[in-house]
Amino acid sequence: MTLSLTRRLVLPVLVIVTVALSMLVLFAGGSSGASEQAQVISSTVTAAQQHTTPPAAYQTTRANAGTANSTNTVYVNGKLVAYGNSDITYVNPPSSLIPLGEALYAQNCASCHGNSADGVPANGTPGAFPNLRGLGSATIDFWIESGRMPAKDTTQVQALRKQQVLSKPEALAIAAYVTSLSPATPYIPVVHNISSANTSEGFSLFALNCAACHTITGGGDALASNTYAPSLRHIPATQVAEAIRTGPGNMPRFTGNLSDAQVRDIVAYVTLNIQHPVNPGGFGLGGLGPVAEGFVGLALGVGILALIAFWIGDRS
Amino acid sequence: MTAEHGTPVSLSTASPDDPHMQPLARNPQRTERLIALAMFVGILGIVGFGVAYWYNANGWVYGVTLGGGITLLGFGITAWGKYLMPKGPFVEERHELRGTDEEREVFAAAVVQRGGGILGRRKLLAGMAGLGLAAFGVVAAFPLIRSLGPLPKKTLDETDWTKGSYLVDSTGRPVQVGDLAVGGIVTVFPKGYEDTENGQAVDQTVLIRLATTDYTTRPGRETWGPAGYVAYSKLCTHLGCPVGLYEQQLEKLVCPCHQSMFDVTNGAEPDFGPAPRPLPQLPIYVDGRGYLRAQGGYEEPVGPGFWERS
Numbered sequence: 001m002t003l004s005l006t007r008r009l010v011l012p013v014l015v016i017v018t019v020a021l022s023m024l025v026l027f028a029g030g031s032s033g034a035s036e037q038a039q040v041i042s043s044t045v046t047a048a049q050q051h052t053t054p055p056a057a058y059q060t061t062r063a064n065a066g067t068a069n070s071t072n073t074v075y076v077n078g079k080l081v082a083y084g085n086s087d088i089t090y091v092n093p094p095s096s097l098i099p100l101g102e103a104l105y106a107q108n109c110a111s112c113h114g115n116s117a118d119g120v121p122a123n124g125t126p127g128a129f130p131n132l133r134g135l136g137s138a139t140i141d142f143w144i145e146s147g148r149m150p151a152k153d154t155t156q157v158q159a160l161r162k163q164q165v166l167s168k169p170e171a172l173a174i175a176a177y178v179t180s181l182s183p184a185t186p187y188i189p190v191v192h193n194i195s196s197a198n199t200s201e202g203f204s205l206f207a208l209n210c211a212a213c214h215t216i217t218g219g220g221d222a223l224a225s226n227t228y229a230p231s232l233r234h235i236p237a238t239q240v241a242e243a244i245r246t247g248p249g250n251m252p253r254f255t256g257n258l259s260d261a262q263v264r265d266i267v268a269y270v271t272l273n274i275q276h277p278v279n280p281g282g283f284g285l286g287g288l289g290p291v292a293e294g295f296v297g298l299a300l301g302v303g304i305l306a307l308i309a310f311w312i313g314d315r316s
Numbered sequence: 317m318t319a320e321h322g323t324p325v326s327l328s329t330a331s332p333d334d335p336h337m338q339p340l341a342r343n344p345q346r347t348e349r350l351i352a353l354a355m356f357v358g359i360l361g362i363v364g365f366g367v368a369y370w371y372n373a374n375g376w377v378y379g380v381t382l383g384g385g386i387t388l389l390g391f392g393i394t395a396w397g398k399y400l401m402p403k404g405p406f407v408e409e410r411h412e413l414r415g416t417d418e419e420r421e422v423f424a425a426a427v428v429q430r431g432g433g434i435l436g437r438r439k440l441l442a443g444m445a446g447l448g449l450a451a452f453g454v455v456a457a458f459p460l461i462r463s464l465g466p467l468p469k470k471t472l473d474e475t476d477w478t479k480g481s482y483l484v485d486s487t488g489r490p491v492q493v494g495d496l497a498v499g500g501i502v503t504v505f506p507k508g509y510e511d512t513e514n515g516q517a518v519d520q521t522v523l524i525r526l527a528t529t530d531y532t533t534r535p536g537r538e539t540w541g542p543a544g545y546v547a548y549s550k551l552c553t554h555l556g557c558p559v560g561l562y563e564q565q566l567e568k569l570v571c572p573c574h575q576s577m578f579d580v581t582n583g584a585e586p587d588f589g590p591a592p593r594p595l596p597q598l599p600i601y602v603d604g605r606g607y608l609r610a611q612g613g614y615e616e617p618v619g620p621g622f623w624e625r626s
Contacts, residue, residue, distance in 0.1 A: 057528050061494025127565055208486055208503060212560030212572060223563055224570050224577050224588065247499050250563040252524075256495030257485060257502035312394055314405070 012307050019299050058135065058246075059185065060256030066090065066186045066245045066263075067255070082187065087260040088241060090187035092137050093176035097169075101177025104170055108150050117178050128154050133182035135246070137175035141188045142242035144171035146235075157226045158249060189241040194268045202269030205262055209254065210270075217287030218274035223250065232270055240267045327406040336406065341399040348400060355392035361385025473617045475506075476519045477598060481610040482507035483523060483547070493543050493606045496525040499564035503550060506610065518618055520550040521598055522569065523608070524562060524580055533597060534583040540599040545608060547598040548584045551619040552576060554591040569595070592621065 063069045064085050071085040082091045093101075105117070112129045114120045119131035132140065143149040144166050148159040166174070175188065207216065215221050218232035227250050232240070244263050247253030254263070277284055285292040325336050341347035362385035368377045415423075435442065482490045483504040488511075491504060504523045509515030527544030540546070548569070552559050557573035562580075568587075569578040576589030584595035596618050599611035 057498035060497055062492070065495075204486075212558070223561060224568055224575070225563075225566055227563060227566070247497075247564060250565045252501040252562050252564045253497045253499040255497040255500055257491070257500060312398065314398075 009307075009311070012310065016300075016303050016307060019303065058253065058255075062256035062259070064260045065256050065258065066189075066260065068185055070260075079183070080185075083185075084190075085260055087192060087264040089190045089192065090138070090185065091190060092179060092187040093141075093172040095176060095180065097173040097176040098180050100170075101173035101175070101180075104166070104174050105177050108166065109174065112151070112154060117181055132178050134184045135178075136184045136186045137179040138186040138188050138242045139246040139248070140175035140178050141171055142239055142246060142248055144174060146239055148248075158228065161230055186242075186245045189238060189245060189263075191237050191241050191264050191267050194237055194264070194271060197268035198265045199269045199273055201262070202265035202267075203273070205258070205266050206269050206274075209258070210266065213251070215287070217277065217284075217289075218270060219287045233275055235270070235275075237267050237271045240270050324405045324407040326408060327402075327404075328408070330402075330406070336404055337402045339400045340403040344400055347395075351392045351395050351400070354388050354395070358385045358388030358392060361388060472619075472622055475613055475618060476509045476512075476515060477506045477521075477610045477613040479610065479612045483521070483600065483608040483610065484510050486510055491523060491608045493545070493602045493608060496523070496545070498525050498527060498544065500525050501562045501564075503560070504547065504608075518551065520558065521547050522550045522559065522562070523547045523600075524569075526567065526581065531581075533581060537583070537597065537599070539601065539611070540597060542600060542602045542608075545600060545602075546580060547600050547610075548578070548580065548595040549598070549614060549618040551595075552591055553586070553593040553595060553620055554589070556619045559595065 059067050061069065064071060064087075066088075068080055068083045070083040070090075072083060072089075073080060074082040079095070080092070081094075082089060084090045106115075109117070109132075112120060113132050114129070117132040120129040122128040143159075145164060145168065147162040147164045150165055151159045152162065153160075164171075172188075179187075210218075213221065213223060213229035214232055215229075220229045220231040222228045229251070235243075241263055242248075243251060244254045244258065244266065258266070277287065285296060325334065330336055339347075361381045365378060365381035365385060368381055484490050484507045485502055485504060488507070490507065491502060496502065501522055501524045504521050505515045505519050509519050524546055525544050526541070526546055529544055530538075531541035531544045531546055532538050533541060533546055548559075550558050550560065552571040552573065554571065554574055554576055557571050559569045559571045559576075559578065561570035561572055562568075563570065567579070567581050569580055569584065570576070571578075571589065571591065574590050576586050576591035578584040578591070578595050579587050583597060586592070586594060596614040596616045598614055600608055601611050603609050
């Protein structure tokens with residue numbers, strides 16, 4: 001009798017354990033694992049647009065909004081090397097890195113973006129191989145430090161965020177070199193005193209400007225035409241600020257509509273609150289909300305109740 | 317399930333040696349010890365909860381001790397009933413449910429004759445109760461009738477945008493021509509309405525910079541896109557969701573609810589999804605001091621269709 005009971009329990013227990021394990025694998029630790037791997041990132045500007053847009057198109061006239069029009073500016077030998085204020089300082093990599101950057105550029109970038117960094121007409125993939133001149137060192141630094149450049153597969157609509165190919169000093173050197181070809185801002189942002197920023201204000205600004213695409217939990221989501229907004233988990237503060245100021249890929253460029261103080265608040269909210277979510281239940285289930293939670297509740301909760309009822313009862 | 321065990325017997329007539337009276341467990345002593353062990357651990361858990369509470373432990377300790385303790389106790393009680401009680405199955409016949417004819421007559425007499433007489437004696441109160449119910453019925457219809465009006469009149473066709481309205485962001489800061497870079501987007505409201513319910517509901521507008529020179533999204537709208545700025549209603553023409561997803565390289569606005577895509581270079585014509593109409597475009601201009609302002613209100617109703625508009 002006991003033996004046959006045990007046998008009858010084997011299948012349902014296996015099913016429940018399998019479901020529970022797959023839940024844990026899928027959802028434990030947020031969306032950092034599986035979804036990040038499946039994602040692909042991008043550059044879909046028409047090549048012509050990149051070629052013809054003058055540098056001024058990427059700038060704002062508003063003070064303290066990421067351009068040289070800031071509270072403090074530092075010039076060395078007549079060249080702007082840093083600017084900013086107590087919220088964010090934008091710093092260009094030292095010009096001593098330019099020779100190294102030139103060599104690294106020739107090795108890693110020139111085959112796609114051209115020997116003079118003014119882009120190569122995209123062949124097949126719309127927006128691939130854009131003009132890099134007039135973009136400012138923040139743009140160059142973001143794409144390299146986030147591991148998206150050098151791109152692994154140039155036929156992808158959106159370049160993949162991956163393990164960095166080039167080290168941080170190498171990224172800075174290339175940024176120094178490319179920026180020296182056609183001086184432009186924004187420089188690489190250094191966000192000050194993140195822990196004392198106004199995260200409440202950061203939340204409001206995030207909800208208004210970022211959550212539409214990245215979702216309110218920062219998990220990222222699909223967009224149109226095979227593009228997607230990437231997850232904001234594990235993104236360093238510098239890259240968050242760089243992305244806001246430069247608008248990589250299909251992300252809008254937030255310049256004059258966000259002051260440096262506001263960008264600092266957003267960076268604080270993303271790096272302090274979003275990247276360290278409080279999950280009282282133990283698992284965030286990817287921050288997907290009631291669908292994922294309801295699914296787990298049904299599968300585990302009702303499943304376990306059904307098993308218990310199965311055990312207590314008796315067939316007649 | 318053996319045949320002799322599977323046939324139900326009456327508990328009252330079963331003899332002590334009947335197989336139905338035997339426990340399900342093959343070795344009752346061992347089973348009893350196991351169940352006792354489970355219950356003992358359960359008791360330890362419950363006591364542990366008290367200790368944890370005394371020492372103000374972490375939340376998960378409460379959960380493990382109390383939850384585990386109650387679960388093990390419950391397991392023990394259930395297993396006791398299942399494995400050590402007579403295994404059955406037993407049946408007991410119900411008694412006759414129908415009352416005797418005599419009982420039924422007495423009951424009918426009590427309700428119909430005596431009860432009716434007692435009720436009929438208080439005609440005033442019966443009338444009051446009837447009147448009260450009738451009044452309640454009439455009053456209950458009021459909310460239904462109220463919900464049919466008043467007519468919305470022009471409120472569905474108009475927004476707070478008027479000639480000369482400054483475009484301000486959510487903090488009330490007016491947007492200047494140099495603010496946005498190409499590829500930038502900001503949600504704007506008519507100045508003075510950025511904090512109002514109506515402003516946030518129907519006036520919300522997305523301002524996008526597409527170029528550095530005047531941008532024409534449609535023939536006849538040559539003056540609507542000064543310095544490359546174009547402004548569209550943020551309300552999706554499908555069901556009114558905020559169309560806040562802007563893909564700057566594709567130059568498309570995407571609605572998060574049902575994935576309608578609007579081509580901002582072409583008068584926000586929907587080129588994918590369920591949206592039936594383009595987003596209305598707000599005609600704007602740059603004033604002498606460089607501020608962006610509205611040439612006037614929207615020329616068509618914003619948001620989803622309503623009954624006078626297919």
